[in-house]
Amino acid sequence: MQEKVDKGKVLVGLSGGVDSAVSAWLLKQEGYDVLGVVLKLWEEEGQTDKPWTERTCCHVPMVRYLCERILGVPLEIYESALAFQEKVVNPFKNAYAAGATPNPCTSCNAEIKIRTLLDIAQEKGIPTIATGHYASWGYSEDYRRPGLKMSPDRTKDQSYFLSRTTGISPHNFRLPLGEKTKAEVRKLAERAGFPVSGMLENQEACFVSEKRVTEYLDPRNPSDPGSGTWKAMTTSGKFLGSLRTGIGLTRGQRRGHGIAGGERLYILSVNPVKKEVLMGSKGELMSRTFMIEDPQGVISSEPEETALPLFVRFRSTMAPVPCRRDPGNPAKLILENPHDGIVSGQIAAFYDRNEILVGSARLV
Numbered sequence: 001m002q003e004k005v006d007k008g009k010v011l012v013g014l015s016g017g018v019d020s021a022v023s024a025w026l027l028k029q030e031g032y033d034v035l036g037v038v039l040k041l042w043e044e045e046g047q048t049d050k051p052w053t054e055r056t057c058c059h060v061p062m063v064r065y066l067c068e069r070i071l072g073v074p075l076e077i078y079e080s081a082l083a084f085q086e087k088v089v090n091p092f093k094n095a096y097a098a099g100a101t102p103n104p105c106t107s108c109n110a111e112i113k114i115r116t117l118l119d120i121a122q123e124k125g126i127p128t129i130a131t132g133h134y135a136s137w138g139y140s141e142d143y144r145r146p147g148l149k150m151s152p153d154r155t156k157d158q159s160y161f162l163s164r165t166t167g168i169s170p171h172n173f174r175l176p177l178g179e180k181t182k183a184e185v186r187k188l189a190e191r192a193g194f195p196v197s198g199m200l201e202n203q204e205a206c207f208v209s210e211k212r213v214t215e216y217l218d219p220r221n222p223s224d225p226g227s228g229t230w231k232a233m234t235t236s237g238k239f240l241g242s243l244r245t246g247i248g249l250t251r252g253q254r255r256g257h258g259i260a261g262g263e264r265l266y267i268l269s270v271n272p273v274k275k276e277v278l279m280g281s282k283g284e285l286m287s288r289t290f291m292i293e294d295p296q297g298v299i300s301s302e303p304e305e306t307a308l309p310l311f312v313r314f315r316s317t318m319a320p321v322p323c324r325r326d327p328g329n330p331a332k333l334i335l336e337n338p339h340d341g342i343v344s345g346q347i348a349a350f351y352d353r354n355e356i357l358v359g360s361a362r363l364v
Contacts (some may be wrong), residue, residue, distance in 0.1 A: 009033045010128045011121045012176060013113060014066070014075075016059025016188045018199050019132030021066050023176040024073065025192045027092055027130060035126065035269040038063040039116055041084040041108075043191055062199065078120065085113040095219050099270040100345030101250040103161075106207050106360075110164040118167055128174055135159040138356040142308045143298050146170050150320075150355040153181040159317040163349035163360035164296065169257055178264025212256065214248030230275040232259045235268065235284060246270045246277040252285055253344045260267040265339045286338035290363060291331050292348055297359025299350050303327050309353040314341035314363065320351045331364075 012024040027032045038058050060077060067075040089106045090285075090327045095102035107274060117129040124169040134156040138149035146169060159238040176186055189196050208216045230243040241259050249257055259279060266285055268278040292299070298306050303325035311320035312333070325333035333348075342363060350359040 006032075007031045008128075009035060009124075009126045010130050011035050011037055011117060011124070011126045012073075012229055013117045013129065013131045014038045014058070014063045015132070016062035016066070016199065017132065018196060019134070019177060019185060021071070022185050022188050022192065023130055023132040023174075023192055024066075024071055025188070025194075026176045027174070028071065028073065034071070034073040034334055035077060035124075036063065036067045036071065036073050037117060038075065038118060039080040039084075039113060040110065042089075045083050048227050053102070065193065076120075078116065080116060082359045083105065083116075084108070084112055085320065092205070093344045095244040096213070096247050097272060098334070099246075099272050101343045102345045103347050105161045105208075106164045106347050109162055110166065114162070114168060114173075118172070120143050121172075125334060128172055129283050130174035130176060132160060132177055133158040133161060134177050134180075134182075135357075136175055137173075138354065140352045140354070140356045140358050142352045142354075143358045144305075145298070145358065146357045147297075147352070147356040148175075149178070149357070150351070151177075151181075152179060153319075154319075155347050156182045156315065159357050160313055160349045162349070163347060163357055166296065212248070213250075214256070215246065219250040230277060232257070232277045232279055235278060235280050240265070240279060243277060246275065247272065249277060254338055282340065285340040287340075288335045289326075290333055290335070290348070291343045292333065292361035293331065295331075295359065297350065297357075299323060299325075299359035299361050306359075310358075311351045311353070311355075313349045313351070314339070314343065314346055320355060323350075 007030060010027055012034055014020045014036045024034050024036060038060055039060055040060055040143045064075060067073050080249055088104050092102050092104045099244060121129050134151035134153055135148045135158050137146060140147050148159040148162055150159050173210055186196060230246040232240040234240060243258055249267050249270050250268055254264060259265060265279045266282060269286055270277055305326050310323055312321050312323045320335040321332050321339060326334055344363055346363050348361050348363055349357060352358050
């Protein structure tokens with residue numbers, strides 16, 4: 001039996017889910033000296049009494065069990081609830097209050113999870129961190145830079161959720177699941193002896209839990225700017241009905257808005273100042289142009305420097321679609337074909353022709 005080679009230390013971010021646990025297990029199998037870290041981000045009242053499958057991210061009791069009973073690696077727990085509240089939850093609420101639709105997972109990775117793991121690793125002199133994200137490192141020949149490559153499992157790809165994260169590189173950030181599918185990872189989890197059936201699949205806006213966003217954001221204080229009766233209108237000025245609130249509704253939403261009509265009605269925009277929700281047809285959602293702010297990566301350069309093929313995703317589940325910069329306006333981009341996914345507050349992640357992430361920005 002060949003003796004394992006000690007590959008040095010690696011700090012692994014754990015959540016209590018299958019993916020991060022398998023990442024730690026794989027690295028240990030490779031010969032790494034693994035230190036598990038879990039960030040305590042959120043704990044609702046009564047959370048400790050809930051089954052693991054009903055708890056919000058991250059799941060400290062499950063992580064402790066995995067490290068002690070199965071992985072056999074040391075674990076450190078870091079209290080990050082205050083930072084999470086300030087940098088993820090509060091901006092989430094504020095964005096909706098302004099009529100935009102935020103993406104809390106991209107903020108959490110960039111501002112809390114990956115940033116904190118990098119800081120801890122630096123303090124401890126550990127050269128590398130690792131997570132259970134589905135993405136891998138590649139090199140963009142077009143834009144001459146390393147970037148995260150989309151996972152072959154398109155249903156699980158998480159390069160989009162890492163698109164706002166800075167300070168990471170192939171040298172300090174390992175992604176053991178990069179070339180694997182979810183089905184393969186679950187088989188590895190079963191082989192490792194993890195209690196797969198009791199391990200939660202992390203989801204977006206974990207702190208909202210099972211509540212709908214509108215319920216979570218419901219302004220119950222009569223003095224709250226979002227409280228009071230809202231109007232649902234068409235673009236032609238037709239009154240469609242009254243809404244209890246428009247906070248939490250998002251552009252493109254077809255269900256759950258409470259307005260019935262003879263045709264399918266979609267949210268076009270939310271105006272908290274007028275307390276008005278504009279609604280219309282699918283065709284009215286389509287657009288060939290979009291505006292951005294807070295650009296990162298190649299998209300922060302001049303338009304002529306991104307004249308090579310460029311593709312964009314507005315959500316994690318969509319395929320990259322062709323776009324180009326407007327030569328006269330660095331903040332404006334033009335799609336090859338109209339799209340219905342342009343939503344203010346969401347993230348636009350940009351890729352090269354080989355599906356390697358090369359930049360990102362926030363949609364205006």
